[in-house]
Amino acid sequence: MSNSDIILKNGVIVDCETNNESRQDVRISRATGLVIEIGSNLSGTEIIDCAGLHILPGWIDLRAQFNDPGKASRESILNGAKAAAHGGLTAVAARADTTPPVDNIASVSYVLQQSALAGGARVYPTGTITKKAEGKELAEIGRMTQAGAVGFTDGERTLQSAVLLHSAIEYASMFNKVIFDVPQNPELSDESLMHQGAMSAKLGMKGLPPVAEVIQIGRDSRLADSAGGRLHLTPVTLHDSIKIVRSAKQHNARVTADTSPLHLVLTDESLATYDTVFKVFPPLRTVKDSNALKAAYKEGVIDCIVSHHSPFTAEETDVEFLYAPFGNSTIETLVGVVLDVFYHEMNMPLIEIARRQSLLTRDILGVPGGGFKPGAPADFTIVNLDKEWTVDVRKFKSKGKNCALDGKRLRGGPVYAVIGGQLHSSICSE
């Protein structure tokens, strides 16, 4: 691999730290992985033409399931890192609920090692909140943080015990680390297959009542308040939840929230054919909910969009709906959906979108990144705002082709990801 400098030429740099957009060239050192200089008319041997492109601080995804260790056939860290780069992302926090779960320093180190070998997006380990993610005893949050864990999550369901969640938030606050929480009341959500509404009534499938999310956000955000620590709600999916999140943030600025690309653009109507590609948890909701989520992101009540990447093999998803797993392979669609919905449809300023998806997510994890100053890590997400493209799972680098957005036309998408000074082609570079 070449070790010369790269010049990103004629792109528009969107610098969220100085709040400034300008057409500049960027010289990056492959050897050090750092920005060398920003200026005009820079020259060098390796020039990347960024005319018509916008150079954003590297987007960081807060939640992806690479199933590694355990079920690497679904993805693996090595492949997931490449898929993330193909999606324009420079870093991803990997879910800790693997097999076995990441609840000890050896497993944390394993994830970091694999990330270093992968040569794609940086993969940051999260650790479990409780030992083995069983919800019974606190895991070694302190030691895992020291080993490099960036946050803590028990996986797909909320931590049932209020005592333990309170304790975990308080304990993690000593290390300034966030607890990731999927806020759905466990008893109400048990065995549900989709959103509870007219569709579930017609289709004869057990629905998840909206109240399950609303009461859990209420409970968990109050616990975070009392515990004095950081809580990230992942994802929020209902219009009724938004006022609860807004009010929680007024009490406690350290509550943050996300939603997924699917919840912005799809509804439970998609499930009419029982196609398992639409089976996700929490489930697809209604138009009223997706409209409210879009407005909430614009307002800032929803802080960021997170992929919730959860790939499965074809054998696993080609079964009856009842037996199919919950999840979608979305990591290569995150940038495109965010640009299409928020830059084009909702007319949000690009610099604000970029800030949410890079600086804000960086700060939630407490990792480096985000800058264009000389000496800053060269992590950038380079996008073509106007490119019209169609999501095609056959072009995914992810092993998971279970994507409900397959065939969807989007406007705006990632062309390159620069990670530690290395250039990666992304899904819109073709």
Added chain:
Amino acid sequence: MKDLATKVKQWTRKDLIGLEYLSRDEIELILDTAESFRAGPDRSIRKVPALRGQVVVNLFFENSTRTSNSFAIAAKRLSADVVNFSTSTSSVSKGETLVDTAKNILAMGADAFVMRHQASGAASFLANHVDVPVINAGDGQHEHPTQGLLDIFTIRDVFRSRGRANLEGLNVAIMGDIRHSRVARSNAWGLIKLGANVTFVGPKTLIPRGIESMGVKVSNDLDSVLKTADVINMLRIQYERRAGDYFPSAGEFSSIWGINSQRLKIAKPDIVIMHPGPINRGIEISAEVADSPNSVILQQVTNGVIVRMAVLYLTMGRKLTGAFDSAALTDGAE
């Protein structure tokens, strides 16, 4: 006979998944075809050689006696061979998937599947994976189209004999555990397409929110529904489906919701009493009512055979259309 051959040509679907997907004309085609198979003067159902040499596989992943037997008798009346497959004795217990199971059976030479399965959507799932007809005998809580059809056939029969040309404006009440009932859903789809007014009545916790979007009315007041109902179709509480989360006990259901002669005093004297079976005597329906002249429960069962004959005939006969001639479709005995 020629009439039957004509009917087969009008049917264009590979499968029968649910009544939601059929047009009014398609539903009437099935019902009219069933008429053709009706009992002769000696009360035996006509035997027809139409499906001779064809193999119908009953693929039942859930318990059933009446439905699987009804389909088996229907298939045999059409001179088809029947194979019964039940999961307890099969390789499903060794982890074989539904699709693999079906493909293996197909490799042995099956011409159609009649499937009952615990997962909603399983019928269309299987239908998408195999080239032969799939007849849905009940998929989770989604639909049980042949039950809906035989219920509608029975209603049509009764009201025709009373001089009514069609079901327009007829008040049909469906009562009980609607939440878990594929029979309720299929009935509602079919009846609404034929112009009837359908009301789901039962305890709040047993009627899913949003079901009005199907075009039904919802009520929790059985007495007021009974006053105007022309037909009442009673469902049983499905305890095997975690009914306890929604309803306290059979005793409570019986005392608040049970239909007995006393209760029926406020109903129309000629109200038609229906039940898909099996009935829980003394719970949703009293013995007296079940055995009364208003009850058509046994006719439903008889009609079930001819309706299923019609369904098998239309779906499987489709590919045999060229082979039909009046000689193949003779009256009476084989």
